[in-house]
Amino acid sequence: MTTVISSKPQENSAKNLASVSLPSWLEHKLGNWLANKLTKFIESQIPANARLLDMVSSFQQGQCLYVVAKLKVADCLVDSPKHIQTLAEELKVQADPLARIMRYLCELGIFGQDHLGRYTLTQVSELLVSYHPQSLRPVVLLYNEETYNVWANLLHTVKTGENTFTSTYNTPFFKYHSLYSDFADIYNQSMASLSILLDQAVAEDYDFSVYRTLADIGGGQGNLLRQIAERYSSLQCILFDTQAVLTAEVKEQWQQDPMDNRVKLQIGDFFQSVPTGVDAYLLKNVIHNWPDEQVVQIYKTIHQAMKPQSRLLLAETVIFDHDAMQRMKLKLDLNMMVIHSSKERTVKQHSELLETAGLKIVKIVPTRSHLSVIEAKPMNSY
Ligand SMILES: C[S@@+](CC[C@H](N)C(=O)[O-])C[C@H]1O[C@@H](n2cnc3c(N)ncnc32)[C@H](O)[C@@H]1O
Structure with missing residues (x-):
């Protein structure tokens, strides 16, 4: 029979007893359980049509994150907050579309704005800085380039039972990985x-x-x-x-x-x-x-x-x-x-x-x- 157990006896059990500490895996599971219950409660309070519309348009968030990650907007904000004109000039892009994307991402809490209207980093956008030790920029690129294109053909998988990576790129995933070093790097x-x-x-x-x-x-x-x-x-x-x-x-x-x-x-x-x-x-x-x-x-x-x-x-x-x-x-x-x-x-x-x-x-x-x-x-x- 398969047993589900914790592997490590707690070191220094007296100290742990004193602080009533839980094993970290259990603490993690309890935290997730609570977050899950809260999320489901909040969702139950939102009208069904609003929930559905929010879900169906959620790809827009991914695409906005992709644009700022690709352009390395977060890297430009590491040293100082910047106005949109300065950002657009540094990145050699159009100020108006970038401003509208930044306004939306600020609303989502990805970037912030100071009292002068200059864009700033938040804890979330710090993780988009390309040289941050825990940078998630490569993940944003991976999800919104090949993965995004493959997901656009999800129906193919349902109709044929095949994966859509191979049909979209004419190559199985790990073969593609070995052929294209830029993709392999990301x-x-x-x-x-x-x-x-x-x-x-x-x-x-x-x-x-x-x-x-x-x-x-x-x-x-x-x-x-x-x-x-x-x-x-x-x-x-x-x-x-x-x-x-x-x-x-x-x-x-x-x-x-x-x-x-x-x-x-x-x-x-x-x-x-x-x-x-x-x-x-x-x-x-x-x-x-x-x-x-x-x-x-x-x-x-x-x-x-x-x-x-x-x-x-x-x-x-x-x-x-x-x-x-x-x-x-x-x-x-x-x-x-x-x-x-x-x-x-x-x-x-x-x-x-x-x-x-x-x-x-x-x-x-x-x-x-x-x-x-x-x-x-x-x-x-x-
Ligand atoms: C999803 S990644 C996981 C990598 C790593 N274990 C981790 O958790 O970060 C799968 C790994 O399997 C490797 N892999 C794929 N095909 C392989 C093969 N035929 N022989 C050895 N490694 C292979 C890939 O190169 C890749 O590093």
Whole structure:
């Protein structure tokens, strides 16, 4: 039977008892539950026609955010507030359309205005600054370029059952990623910035102390691996991904990283082979990119490389009933359908795919993010 448990015993329990602190994953779940209830209450007070009209036009918000992100408006406001004329001249665009977009985004709380009418940054638009350490600018670009075009063909998926990325761009997503380096840059940066909070949640809420070796398969540029390696000082790690991700530039960055002696980079294809005999194989946000058949193939490749006592760790979205983060998870699921012909999965769906590849779930560890860590092992192992 699958159990849902918290992985880490609370350190310093006396101190925690005194301050009555909850595990961070539970605090996170309670916060989401409350926010969800409040949102639903507020929505129930809005007339149905107003709600529907607001929803159907919500793409306009995305497009306005896209324009300001593409133009790097936020970068221009870092040093000082600016009047619209100054902004338009610096950015070499028309003042009137930009002013109307900025007026709308101010109303949404994205930008502010000072008493002289000059535009200022808010906590939200600070995250659009291109060099902010947690910048979401690449995500805004990713969502409003290829992803936006693909979503415009959603009906195609419903009629044919195919994803619309392949038909819109005549190329499957990861092939496109390997062909177009500009797109790969935006995608890789987006994954890195989306991952900042998720990586911290996985690194802190799952207990990696029982492993001596860890391979992050499809690990991107290694942000999660760096966080885990920093926390577990004797862990030897392998960062495994494709050539399009582990570029010469990424390798060079790792060579200058203090963790470099414990993190080895390996280029490869998880449909062919992965490093053998590692204690833990981690896959974060990888499985949801693939249809069932390919997922089983990936699991079989990893299973072949595992020792009997190895573990497979899936840091993934798990769809549970009555989940306060359900809206977000179901939206992610649709993105997977439209782009990759894949899905976010329930425990039963995860379990069935693992079993087809000769693996079984040991436990599911919640984290303070929407991700859970599914720990699996080879069937018939100890
Ligand atoms: C959604 S990203 C997740 C990256 C990272 N794990 C994270 O959470 O930020 C999926 C990753 O799988 C990698 N990938 C796709 N196909 C692969 C393959 N055949 N072999 C190895 N890695 C692959 C991609 O390059 C990408 O880095």
